[in-house]
Amino acid sequence: MADASRSSYPSLLLPNLSQISIPFLINSYPPIVCKKSQIRFSVSAKSNDGLKVAETTTKTIPWGCETDSLENASALQQWLSESGLPPQKMEIDKVDVGERGLVALKNIRKGEKLLFVPPPLVISPDSEWTRREAGEVLRRNFVPDWPLLATYLISEASLMKSSRWSNYISALPRQPYSLLCWTRSELDMYLVASQIRERAIERITDVTGTYNDLRLRIFSKYPHLFPEEVFNMETFKWSFGILFSRLVRLPSMEGKVALVPWADMLNHSSEVETFLDYDKSSQGIVFTTDRSYQPGEQVFISYGKKSNGELLLSYGFVPEEGTNPNDSVDLPMSLNKSDKCYKEKLQALRKHGLSTAQRFPLQITGWPLELMAYAYLVVSPPNMSQHFEEMAAAASSKTTIKKDIKFPEIEEQALQFTLDCCESSISKYNKFLEGSGSLDVVVTSPKQANRKLLLKQLAIDLCTSERRILFRAQYILRRRLRDMRTGELRALRILDGFKKLFK
Numbered sequence: 187m188a189d190a191s192r193s194s195y196p197s198l199l200l201p202n203l204s205q206i207s208i209p210f211l212i213n214s215y216p217p218i219v220c221k222k223s224q225i226r227f228s229v230s231a232k233s234n235d236g237l238k239v240a241e242t243t244t245k246t247i248p249w250g251c252e253t254d255s256l257e258n259a260s261a262l263q264q265w266l267s268e269s270g271l272p273p274q275k276m277e278i279d280k281v282d283v284g285e286r287g288l289v290a291l292k293n294i295r296k297g298e299k300l301l302f303v304p305p306p307l308v309i310s311p312d313s314e315w316t317r318r319e320a321g322e323v324l325r326r327n328f329v330p331d332w333p334l335l336a337t338y339l340i341s342e343a344s345l346m347k348s349s350r351w352s353n354y355i356s357a358l359p360r361q362p363y364s365l366l367c368w369t370r371s372e373l374d375m376y377l378v379a380s381q382i383r384e385r386a387i388e389r390i391t392d393v394t395g396t397y398n399d400l401r402l403r404i405f406s407k408y409p410h411l412f413p414e415e416v417f418n419m420e421t422f423k424w425s426f427g428i429l430f431s432r433l434v435r436l437p438s439m440e441g442k443v444a445l446v447p448w449a450d451m452l453n454h455s456s457e458v459e460t461f462l463d464y465d466k467s468s469q470g471i472v473f474t475t476d477r478s479y480q481p482g483e484q485v486f487i488s489y490g491k492k493s494n495g496e497l498l499l500s501y502g503f504v505p506e507e508g509t510n511p512n513d514s515v516d517l518p519m520s521l522n523k524s525d526k527c528y529k530e531k532l533q534a535l536r537k538h539g540l541s542t543a544q545r546f547p548l549q550i551t552g553w554p555l556e557l558m559a560y561a562y563l564v565v566s567p568p569n570m571s572q573h574f575e576e577m578a579a580a581a582s583s584k585t586t587i588k589k590d591i592k593f594p595e596i597e598e599q600a601l602q603f604t605l606d607c608c609e610s611s612i613s614k615y616n617k618f619l620e621g622s623g624s625l626d627v628v629v630t631s632p633k634q635a636n637r638k639l640l641l642k643q644l645a646i647d648l649c650t651s652e653r654r655i656l657f658r659a660q661y662i663l664r665r666r667l668r669d670m671r672t673g674e675l676r677a678l679r680i681l682d683g684f685k686k687l688f689k
């Protein structure tokens with residue numbers, strides 16, 4: 187599965203976003219009054235090292251609503267049923283997990299199909315544009331699905347009541363909490379210890395690049411269709427934030443991407459595996475429950491097997507500690523610049539699409555074979571140069587060659603190197619978590635204070651769960667090294683004993 191944050195698309199020929207696979211699909215929400223509200227906020231924050239970061243951001247997103255209210259839910263539900271959504275066994279309500287969600291109205295059995303959202307109620311790259319000409323310009327320029335949908339959403343949102351999606355758009359979150367919507371200083375301050383910070387920065391760079399490319403190649407040539415007051419960086423961040431947190435890929439429609447109103451009110455649980463898809467027999471978007479629900483219980487789907495960091499990156503939440511079996515933490519590793527064979531090793535890595543610095547995902551249950559292959563390469567001495575190529579190939583996730591390589595003569599060094607990397611990461615997490623109490627921010631409104639508190643809590647939850655995995659890896663590595671060393675010691679003692687005997 188391609189990952190959006192790893193794709194780079196510096197130009198409009200950037201089909202990358204369109205290739206992102208989104209394992210679950212959710213999307214939009216309740217309807218109603220497109221009231222023009224504006225959010226403006228200015229932030230003045232202190233960074234982790236105590237330096238005052240002066241940042242003043244003015245953001246104006248005139249669409250959507252607060253997700254902690256149900257202000258537009260009944261209008262959305264009414265519009266959907268008038269537009270062809272069949273009667274449902276669920277309704278939108280306030281929930282403990284996810285603020286708003288779909289809650290069972292009746293007993294729901296395991297194995298039951300739910301939703302049946304008809305295709306005309308789905309937003310896809312083929313949807314008709316209210317401003318037809320704008321859609322034609324984008325299609326003529328072969329704009330890929332993701333930027334096309336992001337532009338579509340802004341175009342329809344700006345039309346307010348004149349868009350057929352007005353009820354849906356006014357029920358979308360005004361401010362998605364994905365990392366795309368964190369400022370650079372928020373990322374630097376709260377996610378300094380986590381590798382997710384890098385992925386968030388890559389994603390923001392990708393989205394910014396996409397917007398700039400669209401502006402240069404298309405929007406600036408058709409200012410009457412794409413005025414900058416409407417199609418700007420802020421509105422693109424909003425629409426990409428909506429796509430990252432709600433767009434789904436429908437496997438039975440050849441992977442078509444879509445926003446599925448109503449279905450996108452379903453929240454994620456790591457305890458279920460069911461996901462949205464098109465059902466040919468009922469000709470609607472459905473999911474099949476993999477557990478039963480009582481009336482009043484929140485119904486969940488799975489957004490895919492994602493780590494807590496990935497859930498924060500795209501969806502803006504972190505599951506409770508220890509509840510996500512797919513959780514992982516990226517461990518950064520890099521070649522030593524003073525290595526005598528630095529050039530040869532780098533060459534071998536480059537040949538297999540790797541670089542001097544790599545990230546490998548650790549899970550509570552262990553780490554990938556690629557990590558060990560990379561560690562072997564880093565610690566191997568010059569007399570093992572004939573194996574550099576084999577090690578680099580095994581370290582790449584793109585090759586299919588045998589990954590389970592073993593070099594007993596340098597295994598101890600490779601494990602020690604991995605342990606050092608873990609411990610260096612742990613110390614960063616310790617520093618952040620121990621200092622997080624003093625991460626004070628200067629805020630100018632209660633709303634802003636709430637936002638800061640929320641982001642800080644999310645960062646603390648993420649770092650605690652990532653550090654837990656690192657602690658586990660540290661324990662396993664220390665034990666292996668101890669066993670190895672005591673084994674070696676025993677062998678040395680036996681050898682010594684023999685020597686004495688022969689003397």
Ligand SMILES: C[S@@+](CC[C@H](N)C(=O)[O-])C[C@H]1O[C@@H](n2cnc3c(N)ncnc32)[C@H](O)[C@@H]1O
Pocket residue numbers: 211212213215253283284285286287359363364431432450451452453454455500501502503504505
């Ligand atoms: C597809 S929407 C689901 C509907 C959303 N709750 C709403 O009110 O619009 C995805 C968003 O729901 C929230 N969400 C989903 N699952 C969650 C969970 N397990 N815990 C906390 N928030 C969750 C996150 O804000 C995420 O970005």
